[in-house]
Amino acid sequence: MPDVAFLAYEQCMLSGISSLMDAFGIANEWLKHFARREGVPASEDVLFRTEIVSPGGRPITAQGGIPLSPHRAMEEVKSTDLVLIPPHMFGVRHDREQIGDMLDWLVMHHQANARIGALCTGTFILAMTGLLDGRIATTNWQLVNRFRRQFPKVRLKPERVLTEDGGLICSGAVTASYNLGLYVMELFGSPELMRACSKALLVDPSRTTQAPYMTASFKKNHGDKAILAAQEWMEEHFMEGVTMEDAADYVGLSSRHFKRRFKQAVEETPLNYLQQVRLEAAKKALETTTDNIDEITRQVGYEDASTFRRLFKKHTTLSPREYRDKFAI
The missing domain is CATH 1.10.10.60 (Homeodomain-like)
Structure with a gap:
């Protein structure tokens, strides 16, 4: 039964947390349905156990001024199976001094063999840890040029909806978070669970590329x-x-x-x-x-x-x- 910790931080997009918490809740209900179908006594246990954590357990204000109270402090989480980093509307611009505790915490859990998932522009935070250096990743296609300038060592594949390299999972623009959720459901559950949830959520699990949605961004502020x-x-x-x-x-x-x-x-x-x-x-x-x-x-x-x-x-x-x-x- 995987434990999933959503790492909330100031001005993160609440949808990156709430949408997948709902999706994992739906997955838990489908597993109960499978058990009933097979005549197996329904268990009170669930597959996905989710919680929201934040630095110091402090309440945070999400994008749009939405107040969010975490379940507990990230420092209290000694072990987990999966950490998910929600996106920021325009990509995180903090430096290491501002969010260093978050970065060190992510590195610690990766070293303890937890998977780390970055949703959309949450990839910026994951890249700030240095864990993505030399590894394949994706992010929101609209911020590709900025990401490449800021993190030149990352092997960015912006056309991809989803990547995993060394236990580090990244998803593309916002709705690709659902594809990451489906990937996790198959990873910790089964292909049958993933297919059932993809239909319930109306998400195409075979979607692999952002390319049809990408528009060219022409750099003109170069001064030449x-x-x-x-x-x-x-x-x-x-x-x-x-x-x-x-x-x-x-x-x-x-x-x-x-x-x-x-x-x-x-x-x-x-x-x-x-x-x-x-x-x-x-x-x-x-x-x-x-x-x-x-x-x-x-x-x-x-x-x-x-x-x-x-x-x-x-x-x-x-x-x-x-x-x-x-x-x-």
Whole structure:
């Protein structure tokens, strides 16, 4: 019977705690149903025993000003099977001095063979422990660039909904927390329990990628005026058959120097940047128009529809038609 401790901290998102506490409660009820179905006397014991803990056992104020009283202090938890770290709306910006006790506590439990799960941007706290260095992780796709700058040693896989490496479990954007919950139900329970709960919660257990939901984030606050001008020019002329040499000429740089400087400023090659601009335009057209794929291919600057389809699927994991079926307004 696994013990699950939710680590509450100031301004954490309450949904990251309450949603999974409810989900584990549903799992416990399903196990009772399985027992009744098999004619086994119902036990008062439950599979998942959950509690909320906080530094010093202090009440905390969750996101939205919601007061939350923990069951006890984290320091009182000497052993547990799973610790779950709820997310923060914009990713935690605290330094180690502010939350050092939490980080040391997480390291201690990991060393005692407890699994640690980070929900969405809770990955920032887990990464601050250093435990994720050299390990695979995921997080909310909207904060990928910041995460990579802050934790360059982590092998971030932002397209993934869920990862586990060395007993450290991470989930993607908010609703991926349910996928982590299902994973834990199968881990400590059974595939049958996981399937029953996925249906009860209306969560697709086969969802493995965030890629179809990801939108490109174009870095522009880098301070390089020439590269910013190139970015704006590419965004204005992407539908034309522009080349990287055209962009370099526009800002008066050699092709080689332009590519190196662009990569340094934007953290992306100019060719990949142009592709992302075109793909974002294609997504918008697929979502908001009835234009056929060949028309959209030409509108976003590609001549060959098969090349466009291949690039689109590479970046989103969906064909243009599948994307339209999923997201069209």
